Amino acid sequence: MDTMRDRLAPVVSRLLDEDPRVAVVLAEIGRDAFAAAQARHPDRVINVGIREQLLVGAAAGLALTGLRPVVHTFASFLVERPFEQIKLDLGHQDVGAVLVSAAASFDWPAGGHTHMAPGDVALLDTLDGWTIHVPGHPDEAETLLRHAVAAGDDKVYVRLSVQSNRLGRPVDGLRLHTVREGRAGVVLAVGPTLDAVLDATEGLDTTVLYGTTVRPFDAAGLRRATEAAGTDVVLVEPYLAGTSTAAVSEALADVPHRVLGLGVGRRELRRYGTVEEHVTAHGLDAASLRERIGSFVGAAAATGGR
Template sequence: MTTTATRAMRDVFLDTTAALIDENPRVALVLADISSGVPQVVRAAKAHPDRVINVGIREALMVGTGGGLAIAGLRPIVHSYAPFLVERAYEQIKLDFEHQGVGGILVSIGASYDRAAAGYTHFSPADVSLFDNLPGEWIVHVPGHPGEVEGPLREAAATDDRVYMRLSIAANGVPRETGGKLLPVKDGDGPLVIAVGSTLDAVLAAAEGTGWRVAYANTVRPFDTEGLRAMAGRDVVIVEPYHEGTSAHVLSEALADRPHRLLSIGVKRVDLHLYGSAADHDRHHGLDAASLSARIGAFAR
């Protein structure tokens, strides 16, 4: 899960956002210092100073500004590290987007623990589950490769939907086009194992030589429950790069009318008080290939 792609998701996001600002007079970018100094943003700010807004280290103001721009008819893209964008400014997401009934595109970097060496302030394994607590529908994209960023971002910019895109330095070896649906990747007669985002390569490594069926998801809200029902047998496993159990309620509800067993694997709800690397945290949380092989293998017996 921790392979770093040659061209990072963040780079693709910033390139695409700068192009969208040039192409579409509705698109605006709101920042709280993070990414404000990168060349793509500097150029876009010089060309369109009214639509590239850096509020400084004020994340609540950043989200509130995005909501205000949406009320004014613009299409805001609001960007920061996941814990600053989602957890720190959650009340503003709830009030200034959700309660006001307007849409925007929230794009995070950092994922659950990309910057493990920066400590717990930069961790956000709870971000996706927080959107499930909002009454309106959010579209949530979890790309597993930089090549899966531009398409959904451009599609989101052309709508007024509420969208959250979760970017990471972790990446699978190759991009996969899913169209927002569950994508079959490996056939078999064993349990259906759903890999979300950058977990796919580790899942495939764990599944080598087994009868597991593997499917890939990089859009998790709305979840492709129709595809799930078509593929699922008795045993279903979901491997997510954020809190373990985040999607369990969605899968269980989709399969409520049929006997099934569900195993959720993800970031454990513990504070490890560890720094190290993202790969270290993968191992501690059991998201490396060896741990997945052991845990899913025991479940599938």
């Protein structure tokens, strides 16, 4: 199966052909995939070199002229390194762009800590007005990329990963989707964590929600799920643990509730290893999730809420 990132250049290249507003800004990474599109649209496919602050600044300049820039590089170079430019050139100037990252939290372990960005969503969450998509399958990535480019002049972040669920699901860029219904707690799986969550909760009487758009947060969808399943909520995110716990608590502010935030830990793992080994080390494999989810929701989940 191809990866989410494999869909990026074909989708955006077609959009370049279809919409004269679309532009692409690169910082060396990904340039070969856009070579044909650059030959067709040399004025709208721009490679600024290894200058990530300029990457965002140039995108903001294009947006000021009325274009819809799609900006791509690894997450650590797209969100963390040029964060001041995201805050000022896009946010302060009130112009939009579509930031599309690769490498996610630890997709290239051999690249070391410089190429890991588990804090990217939490960092963007300090800014106002961002839509954040976290697809869990290449098909979903393609849909959400099209949503993002078509979203007027909004500020949108699309987080691509080599980690993927087995099946793509219908996504609309708005709502949480119910995958399994239960009566003893809600487990919200974000993006590529869904398969592990489904395996971990097999036989437990829990509702499983699936989220690929985490900002704005679908508070109404979560509230509907808790009406039948109760207000114990486990949040499983493929980035920094607890990133969305405040959003969950805000959605349930008027009712007693408990929230457990699972995700990537803060401790730096200093051995390269494999993606799978990093998943296990952070407790995001099915066996670890089952233990942690089961301990949190308690006996009710195992006995059908009785």
